[in-house]
Amino acid sequence: MPNYPLTRFHEQASLTQAEAEALRGMGDPEIVVRRGGTIRRERDPVQAIYLLLEGWATAAIRLPAGQRQIVKIHITGDMMGTPSMVLDTAADTLAAVTECRVAAVPLERLRDVLIASPRLGPLLLMSVQVERLALMDSVAAMGKSSARERMVRLLLDLHDRLAKIGAAEEGRFDMPLTQELLGDVLGLTAVHVNRTMRLLEREGLIARHGQRVVLGNIEALRKLSPVPPRRIRFDPAWLPAPGAM
Amino acid sequence: MPNYPLTRFHEQASLTQAEAEALRGMGDPEIVVRRGGTIRRERDPVQAIYLLLEGWATAAIRLPAGQRQIVKIHITGDMMGTPSMVLDTAADTLAAVTECRVAAVPLERLRDVLIASPRLGPLLLMSVQVERLALMDSVAAMGKSSARERMVRLLLDLHDRLAKIGAAEEGRFDMPLTQELLGDVLGLTAVHVNRTMRLLEREGLIARHGQRVVLGNIEALRKLSPVPPRRIRFDPAWLPAPGAM
DNA sequence: CGTTACATTGAAAATACTCAAGTGTTGTGG
DNA sequence: CCACAACACTTGAGTATTTTCAATGTAACG
Numbered sequence: 001m002p003n004y005p006l007t008r009f010h011e012q013a014s015l016t017q018a019e020a021e022a023l024r025g026m027g028d029p030e031i032v033v034r035r036g037g038t039i040r041r042e043r044d045p046v047q048a049i050y051l052l053l054e055g056w057a058t059a060a061i062r063l064p065a066g067q068r069q070i071v072k073i074h075i076t077g078d079m080m081g082t083p084s085m086v087l088d089t090a091a092d093t094l095a096a097v098t099e100c101r102v103a104a105v106p107l108e109r110l111r112d113v114l115i116a117s118p119r120l121g122p123l124l125l126m127s128v129q130v131e132r133l134a135l136m137d138s139v140a141a142m143g144k145s146s147a148r149e150r151m152v153r154l155l156l157d158l159h160d161r162l163a164k165i166g167a168a169e170e171g172r173f174d175m176p177l178t179q180e181l182l183g184d185v186l187g188l189t190a191v192h193v194n195r196t197m198r199l200l201e202r203e204g205l206i207a208r209h210g211q212r213v214v215l216g217n218i219e220a221l222r223k224l225s226p227v228p229p230r231r232i233r234f235d236p237a238w239l240p241a242p243g244a245m
Numbered sequence: 246m247p248n249y250p251l252t253r254f255h256e257q258a259s260l261t262q263a264e265a266e267a268l269r270g271m272g273d274p275e276i277v278v279r280r281g282g283t284i285r286r287e288r289d290p291v292q293a294i295y296l297l298l299e300g301w302a303t304a305a306i307r308l309p310a311g312q313r314q315i316v317k318i319h320i321t322g323d324m325m326g327t328p329s330m331v332l333d334t335a336a337d338t339l340a341a342v343t344e345c346r347v348a349a350v351p352l353e354r355l356r357d358v359l360i361a362s363p364r365l366g367p368l369l370l371m372s373v374q375v376e377r378l379a380l381m382d383s384v385a386a387m388g389k390s391s392a393r394e395r396m397v398r399l400l401l402d403l404h405d406r407l408a409k410i411g412a413a414e415e416g417r418f419d420m421p422l423t424q425e426l427l428g429d430v431l432g433l434t435a436v437h438v439n440r441t442m443r444l445l446e447r448e449g450l451i452a453r454h455g456q457r458v459v460l461g462n463i464e465a466l467r468k469l470s471p472v473p474p475r476r477i478r479f480d481p482a483w484l485p486a487p488g489a490m
Numbered sequence: 491c492g493t494t495a496c497a498t499t500g501a502a503a504a505t506a507c508t509c510a511a512g513t514g515t516t517g518t519g520g
Numbered sequence: 521c522c523a524c525a526a527c528a529c530t531t532g533a534g535t536a537t538t539t540t541c542a543a544t545g546t547a548a549c550g
Contacts, residue, residue, distance in 0.1 A: 046478075061385045063471050069385035083381060086374045088478045091381065107482035114367060115485050121366035122359060128373050129331045135380035136328060136336065140306045140314035142387040143432025147506070178528065187388025192506055194530060210515090226308050233291075233333045237352035240360050392538075423496065437538060439498060455547090 019120050026113050027051055027103035039094035039102055040081055046090050048104040050080040055100030056176055059092040060184065070185040071135070073097075073158065073177070077165055082128065098176050122239050130232060137227040142187050145226035147196045150186045152224045155206065159215055160229060171215035264365050271358050272296055272348035284339035284347055285326055291335050293349040295325040300345030301421055304337045305429065315430040316380070318342075318403065318422070322410055327373065343421050367484050375477060382472040387432050390471035392441045395431045397469045400451065404460055405474060416460035 030053055033039050039050060042062055052074050059072040059080060071092060074080050084090040085107070096102075105113075114121050134157075141150050158175060162168035179197070180190040188196070200206045205221055207214040215221055222228075275298055278284050284295060287307055297319050304317040304325060316337060319325050329335040330352070341347075350358075359366050379402075386395050403420060407413035424442070425435040433441070445451045450466055452459040460466055467473075 046481075061381060061472075063385060063389055064473065065390075065471065067389040069388045071381045071384050083374050083377050085481055085483055086371050086378070086477050087475065091378055091475065110483040111485055114483065115489055118363060118366075121370060125366060125370045125373060126331050128370060128377060129328050132328050132373060132377045132380060133331070133336055135377060135384060136306060136316045139316050139380060139383050139387060139432075140308060142384060143314045143429075144308055144312040145310075179530095180528085184388075187384075189507060190529085191508080191531090195506090198530080226310065227306075228309065230332060230336065232331050236291075236330055238330055238355040238359065240356055244360055424498095425496085434539060435496090436498085436540080440538090443498080 019117055019123060022113050022117050022120065023105060023110075024051060024103065026109040027105040030101050030103045033096040033100045033102055035096060035099050037096045037100075039096060039100070040090055042091065042093040043089045046081075046084045046087055046107070048106045049082050049085065049110060050094060051103045051105065052076060052078045052080055053101040053103055055102075056097040057100055057102075058095050058097055058181065058184075060095065061092050068184050069187065070181065071138075072131070073185060075158075075161055075165065076167070079127065082124075082131075097181070119240065119242060126236070126239065133230055137230070141226045147186065147188050147192055148199065149224060149226040150188075151182075151193070151196050151200065152205075152221050153226055154182070154186060155213065155215060156218070156221055156225055156229070159218075171218050173213055174211045175213045176211050264362055264368060267358050267362050267365065268350060268355075269296060269348065271354040272350040275346050275348045278341040278345045278347055280341060280344050282341045282345075284341060284345070285335055287336065287338040288334045291326075291329045291332055291352070293351045294327050294330065294355060295339065296348045296350065297321060297323045297325055298346040298348055300347075301342040302345055302347075303340050303342055303426065303430075305340065306337050313429050314432065315426065316383075317376075318430060320403075320406060320410065321412070324372065327369075327376075342426070364485065364487060371481070371484065378475055382475070386471045392431070392433050392437055393444065394469060394471040395433075396427075396438070396441045396445065397450075397466050398471055399427070399431060400458065400460060401463070401466055401470055401474070404463075416463050418458055419456045420458045421456050 028048075033055075039057060040048075042060075054076050056076075057074040057078075057080060058070045059074060060068050060070045062068050074094075080094050080102075081090065081092070084092065114124075137153075141153050145153075159168050159171065159173060162173045167173060177185075178190075179193040182188075183190045183193045186193065197206070197208070201208065205216055205224075207216060273293075278300075284302060285293075287305075299321045301321075302319040302323075302325065303315045304319060305313050305315045307313050319339075325339050325347075326335065326337070329337065359369075382398075386398050390398075404413050404416065404418060407418045412418060422430075423435075424438040427433075428435040428438045431438065442451070442453070446453065450461055450469075452461060
């Protein structure tokens with residue numbers, strides 16, 4: 001088993017193994033960020049994108065009024081901080097939920113990789129569109145569904161993503177997120193997150209033991225979810241074939 | 246003045262004039278979609294992306310429960326339907342709010358353009374990241390701010406985007422959106438949209454005459470907005486220089 | 491002019507929030 | 521190994537925001 005979970009990039013962003021390795025190879029040596037630590041702060045100058053080699057992290061925006069909204073929960077294998085690629089100062093704060101292993105890819109080196117592997121640009125574009133779709137679904141869920149529905153969607157989303165990297169099986173997985181963090185993801189208070197989860201528990205839809213979550217009846221949960229999962233097309237008509245560029 | 250508002254692509258997506266023309270030149274002949282018409286329906290096979298040559302349009306997701314969430318209000322010059330590039334069937338419905346002039350760019354031709362103008366891939370990537378940031382801000386606004394704050398943000402966002410294409414001046418612009426549509430953008434009911442706008446009016450922050458909106462005190466409104474505007478960097482370090490690819 | 495679509499307002503109900511207190515749980519230093 | 525912080529979770533009671541339901545007003549259009 002390789003040091004790095006390439007499957008993540010391969011499946012989500014449909015980068016080939018060689019392309020993910022090219023990106024990884026150009027990255028800085030990995031650093032370890034301890035639980036609660038900050039990887040990159042909002043408003044910092046944007047100098048790199050980040051590969052999350054292992055761990056859980058959050059991407060959060062702080063509103064002027066002081067509240068924090070988490071816009072993405074990152075897990076092992078995710079690419080982080082790329083929306084800020086088009087800004088001078090970072091849009092979001094990347095924070096380690098668990099201890100994380102992270103490799104930074106300075107933007108200049110990313111440019112070199114884009115030139116050296118011309119297909120990587122379109123593939124990166126593809127992975128960004130996938131993230132954009134996830135955000136569109138988030139907006140839909142936040143605008144038009146109840147706390148319970150949003151919670152169900154989050155649990156299913158985490159389950160499906162964790163299953164892809166082998167960190168969830170038969171609806172069971174570890175979720176190292178406090179209820180306050182969940183609230184900042186869902187746009188709810190920690191108190192209401194608590195009530196909502198307890199409700200799902202009383203209904204027999206989920207069970208919890210510490211950080212361990214068990215989705216008892218996934219089919220029933222999927223029926224409750226405000227948005228269905230999306231199936232990515234791995235060979236879209238607009239993607240130049242290898243060798244064409 | 247050219248037939249096509251290239252400034253939009255140039256400013257928002259930082260495509261050069263030549264690149265925008267390349268994209269436009271590869272598009273199908275323009276079609277006219279009448280007010281209320283559908284440009285592309287959710288779940289349709291994805292065959293093209295769309296250039297909105299003129300008019301207002303919405304990109305909306307329909308939830309299984311039947312509600313509709315508008316994830317983007319498109320104005321003249323916008324590129325539409327690109328998130329569905331990575332799907333077999335479209336994620337969102339594109340509908341004409343006003344009469345629209347639209348040019349479709351079939352995905353196969355987009356591929357040809359990407360090959361012929363290699364810098365277009367990274368530039369497209371840039372424009373998609375800009376849209377992604379807008380969605381992140383939307384999530385933040387929907388999760389953590391009140392109806393009034395969200396309404397203020399929407400009005401400022403429309404104002405700023407319209408100003409870029411010369412369709413807003415001194416805080417005045419036409420907004421051909423019904424309160425029901427506004428509700429589907431903001432995640433509110435039409436009734437509450439009405440109350441919220443009337444409140445802003447009573448406070449002297451805005452005025453309305455039919456579709457005409459006047460932002461009386463833009464500075465005060467910006468202070469109320471839950472998210473500040475973002476400044477895009479037009480020459481990011483990761484963007485290969487012309488000629489480098 | 492009648493029809494239709496959109497805007498406005500009131501009253502009651504529902505959802506989620508705030509404040510507050512109490513209950514684990516975990517980690518740490520003595 | 522215990523005491524005690526520190527942190528996270530849980531629950532109750534009252535409040536605020538937003539929704540729902542219903543009725544009425546108004547402007548555009550054939």
